[in-house]
Amino acid sequence: MAAPCPEDPSLERHFKGHRDAVTCVDFSLNTKQLASGSMDSCLMIWHMKPQSRAYRFAGHKDAVTCVNFSPSGHLLASGSRDKTVRIWIPNVKGESTVFRAHTATVRSVHFCSDGQSFVTASDDKTVKVWSTHRQKFLFSLSQHINWVRCARFSPDGRLIVSASDDKTVKLWDKTSRECVHSYCEHGGFVTYVDFHPSGTCIAAAGMDNTVKVWDVRTHRLLQHYQLHSAAVNALSFHPSGNYLLTASSDSTLKILDLMEGRLLYTLHGHQGPATTVAFSRTGEYFASGGSDEQVMVWKSNFDVVDYGEVTKVHRPPATLATSSRNLPEVDFPVPPGRGRSQESVQSQPQEPISMPQTLTSTLEHIVGQLDVLTQTVSILEQRLTLTEDKLKQCLENQQLIMQRTTP
Numbered sequence: 001m002a003a004p005c006p007e008d009p010s011l012e013r014h015f016k017g018h019r020d021a022v023t024c025v026d027f028s029l030n031t032k033q034l035a036s037g038s039m040d041s042c043l044m045i046w047h048m049k050p051q052s053r054a055y056r057f058a059g060h061k062d063a064v065t066c067v068n069f070s071p072s073g074h075l076l077a078s079g080s081r082d083k084t085v086r087i088w089i090p091n092v093k094g095e096s097t098v099f100r101a102h103t104a105t106v107r108s109v110h111f112c113s114d115g116q117s118f119v120t121a122s123d124d125k126t127v128k129v130w131s132t133h134r135q136k137f138l139f140s141l142s143q144h145i146n147w148v149r150c151a152r153f154s155p156d157g158r159l160i161v162s163a164s165d166d167k168t169v170k171l172w173d174k175t176s177r178e179c180v181h182s183y184c185e186h187g188g189f190v191t192y193v194d195f196h197p198s199g200t201c202i203a204a205a206g207m208d209n210t211v212k213v214w215d216v217r218t219h220r221l222l223q224h225y226q227l228h229s230a231a232v233n234a235l236s237f238h239p240s241g242n243y244l245l246t247a248s249s250d251s252t253l254k255i256l257d258l259m260e261g262r263l264l265y266t267l268h269g270h271q272g273p274a275t276t277v278a279f280s281r282t283g284e285y286f287a288s289g290g291s292d293e294q295v296m297v298w299k300s301n302f303d304v305v306d307y308g309e310v311t312k313v314h315r316p317p318a319t320l321a322t323s324s325r326n327l328p329e330v331d332f333p334v335p336p337g338r339g340r341s342q343e344s345v346q347s348q349p350q351e352p353i354s355m356p357q358t359l360t361s362t363l364e365h366i367v368g369q370l371d372v373l374t375q376t377v378s379i380l381e382q383r384l385t386l387t388e389d390k391l392k393q394c395l396e397n398q399q400l401i402m403q404r405t406t407p
Contacts, residue, residue, distance in 0.1 A: 007301035009255065009265055012285070015046045015295040017054055021273075022289030024066045027280040029073040033090060034287055036295045037064030043078050045090050046295065048285075057094040059086055066108050071115045075132070079106030085120055087132070097135060101128065108150040112157045119160055121151035127162050129174070141172050143179050150192045155199040159216065163190035169204045171216060181219050185212055192234045197241045205232035211246055213258070227254055227263055234276045239283040243302070247274035253288055255302070269296055 020039035027034055034046040043064055045055040062081035069076050069090075076088040085099040085106055104123035111118045117138065120128050127141040127148055146165035153160055159180070160172040169183040169190055188207035195202055196213075201222065203213045211232055213223040230249035237244055243264070244256040253267040253274055270290035279286045279300075288296045 009267060009286075009301055010299050011269060012297045012299050014269075014297070015044070015054065016293070017044050017046075017056065018042065018293045018295070020063075020293060021291040022275060022293060022295055023064060024276045025278045025287040025289050025295060026067045026069050026076075027278060027285070027287065028069045028090070029071065029281050031280045031282060031285060033069075033073070034295070034297065035067045035069060035076055035078075035090070036287075036289055037067045037078055038293070039063040041080070043067065043076075043088065044295070045076075048297070055090070055092060055094060057088060057096070059088075059094075059096050059098075060084065065106060068110050068118070070111045070132070071113055075111075075115075077109040077111065077118055079109040079120060081105045083122075085109055085118075085130075087135075099130065099135065099137075101130075102126065104147075107148065108152075110152045112153045113155055114157060117157075119151045119153055121148035121162055123147040125164075127151045127160065127172070129160070139177055141170075141177060141179070143170060144168070146189075149190065150194075152194050154195045154216075155197060159195075159199075161193050161195060161202050161216075163193035163204055165189040169193050169202065169214075171202070181216075183212075183214055183219070183221075185221060185224075186210065188231075191232060194235060194237060196237055197239055203235055203237065203244055205235045205246060207231040209248075211235060211244070211256070213244075223258070223261055225256060225263075227256075228252065230273070233273065234278075236277050236279045236286065238279055238300070239281065245277050245279060245286055247277040247288055247290075249273035251290070253277060264302065267298070270294060 018036065018038040018040055022036055022038050024037040025034060032048055034048060036044045036046065041060050041062055041064060043057040047054065060078065060080040060082050064078050064080050066079040067076060076090045077085060078088065079085050083102050083104060083106060085101040086096040088094060088096040101120055102122035102124045106120055106122050108121040109118055116132055118130050118132055120130065125144050125146060125148060129138045130136065131138055144162065144164040144166050148162050148164045151160060151162040158174055160174055162170050167184065167186050167188060167190060171180045173180050186204065186206040186208055190204050190206050193202055193204040200217060201213055201215055203211060205211050209226055209228045209230060209232060211225040212221060214221055228248035228250050232246050232248050234247045235244055242257065242259050244258055246254045251270050251272060251274055254263060255265040257264045270288065270292050272291040274288055274290045276289040277286060284300055286298050286300060
């Protein structure tokens with residue numbers, strides 16, 4: 001493992017332009033563009049080059065919940081509460097193709113490493129795989145019994161992992177379309193999941209404030225972290241595979257050293273829940289978004305890596321691929337005090353949102369269930385009305401018969 005630099009992560013810049021909570025961020029391959037989505041229904045493309053104007057893409061009719069650049073960087077996918085997925089060409093024109101994707105909110109979209117297909121996850125309890133260029137639906141994965149919040153391809157494209165409000169993480173074989181394994185250790189909704197760059201491990205974040213790491217070959221729980229004081233909303237692996245970045249409703253970002261199994265940094269910057277994080281493809285930068293409408297870009301500084309070499313290969317080199325095997329196969333109850341803390345203050349503090357995201361999600365879920373119950377009651381009322389009408393008709397018929405038979 002490369003020795004850490006003496007510098008701590010530093011806040012490079014922050015972007016203002018969204019008019020509601022930021023829900024998702026992703027860097028392009030060359031790190032020249034950063035995409036973000038928001039509850040304001042807009043997609044923003046920020047240019048890392050100073051003084052460059054941002055693009056605002058309007059097309060979705062409701063909140064944008066997820067964004068992902070294609071491996072080449074020539075396309076950008078977004079999912080929305082309007083039940084659609086859009087594939088954008090990320091230039092000044094902002095042209096897009098619409099996929100009528102699901103029957104409920106699309107929570108997640110992710111391109112396969114070859115760019116030929118992408119996977120979506122939705123509140124309709126399904127995971128769906130699509131052909132990018134043929135713009136065609138391929139197949140569904142349908143074993144979850146509640147909302148599916150996230151779905152990701154493995155680095156080699158052979159596996160898919162999904163996270164759901166049914167408290168499970170499921171591993172799927174793309175070829176056979178079968179569920180290989182279900183991980184059931186989370187005590188609440190599972191908000192996010194992703195593959196380690198080596199493809200040998202997965203990490204999942206949950207509403208139970210935890211982050212868990214499993215080996216996908218043995219299905220053993222390798223590491224367990226309970227460092228946040230509120231729901232963990234998103235996570236991102238550093239390209240080296242040595243570090244994991246998390247975002248939480250406790251308003252902090254945390255950087256975990258997976259090789260040592262400990263907390264390295266706690267970053268303060270967002271006012272209110274931190275909703276999303278993503279490392280750049282080189283690992284030199286990472287971005288975060290929050291309910292404070294801010295998009296922040298941070299310089300990593302903590303890992304000495306030949307960033308040019310990382311971008312040349314889709315699979316990590318052998319030394320990185322084996323790193324996950326050195327992960328201790330035990331739980332790590334790491335006390336927060338062991339890590340160093342980096343404080344970052346915004347130039348214009350925002351009012352924290354009044355309702356925690358956990359409560360908002362729970363209320364959304366309750367509202368959805370109430371809609372179902374309302375529909376069920378309506379159907380039952382219709383059936384009762386029909387039954388009453390039939391009974392009245394029978395009684396009337398019986399009275400007529402009696403009148404006719406009475407001398």
